[in-house]
Amino acid sequence: MVVLHVKRGDDHVFLYETSVNTATDTVIRELVSVFNGRLKVQRICMEMEELAEHGTMLPEQMRQLNDDQIEELHLKDEWADKCIPMGGFTFNKDPLCRRNGQQPNEAMRKVLEKAMADAKAMIDKNLCKTNTVLTLKIVEEALNILRGAVMIVYPMKLPPHDTIQMEFINMEDLTGTQASKEVIEPSKAQLWFAGHQVLPGKLLKDYLGSNDKTKVVVKLNQLGEGPPGREQVVNEQLRRQMMAANFKRQEELKLSSII
Known part of the structure; x- marks a missing residue:
């Protein structure tokens, strides 16, 4: 099997194993799925850090409002009493006013923290240095670890508007965020090898040759970015x-x- 050392710009991202007889369409689609899947794991972990500190996310109309504004507008978080973390909570106000401040207890925070550490380790780009390949199955396992930890702490599930919950059901809205600039749109994805674009409709060996026991550097980008x-x-x-x-x-x- 050929090992593809995938880069995005100058950033080493992951190693992926495939065959030179695989269709280029399949390779590009799989690489983009793994790449975007890694980003999803990272985004969820960032939000889970906030979840462990400040509880579930407030409804959209209450975010970024201070207590006086919320009282003046007669707004209430209807999900606060429905989504209480297992074992109860202590109040830890969110300075960003995004989450309701119902911090899970220490034991439940440790459940979330361990899940985040395990998931991050599974998709760490430093795995490139140890010649450890990444697969879509591994990315999905990392997501399942995160999902399972959240279900332990919040058996009644998170509010439907919570960013983490939306990520889990693939309904996240990244419009206007930095994260949206990092994701590669599958329909615009491009793969490059040795300064040449790997075009759909061919086999990988048309670009890499027939040696199925080699390791090469390839680069992912998307339409409009120009050759890497x-x-x-x-x-x-x-x-x-x-x-x-x-x-x-x-x-x-x-x-x-x-x-």
């Missing part, structure tokens, strides 16, 4: 070694000319 930069022929560590050797040689030549 070429990989450096010499990596940074080797470049520094070459510069040091050249400097040493120049110093030796200077010394010999003086003598």
Whole structure:
């Protein structure tokens, strides 16, 4: 099986194993699914950190309002009494006024924290350094770990408007967020190898050759971004070694000319 070292710009993202006989359409679709799946895991973990600290998300009309404004407008979080964390809660006001402040107890926070740590480890880009490949199944397992932890702490489920709940049912709205700029639109996805775009309708071996036991660097981007930069022929560590050797040689030549 060929191993694809997937990059996004200069960022090393993950390793993916496939066959050179796989259709390029399939490869691109699978790589984009894994890439976007990693982003989903990261987004959920960020929100779960807030969930562990400040409880469930307020209804949209109450967010960013202070207590006086909420009272003046006669607004109430109808979900606060329905979505109480297992074991009760203590009040920890959200300084961003996004969540209701009903912080789960320490034991339940640890459940959420362990799930986040496990999920992050499963999709960590540093796995590239250990030659550990990533699959869509692993991404789905990471999501299931997060989903399971939330169900333990909130057996009655989260409010339907909570960002985490919307992520779990694939109804998240990323419009106007930084996260929306990171996601690759499947219909606009492009794959590049050695400065050439890997086009749909072909086999991977049309670009990589027939050797199914190799490892190559490929880059993901999307329509409108232009071709990604070429990989450096010499990596940074080797470049520094070459510069040091050249400097040493120049110093030796200077010394010999003086003598």
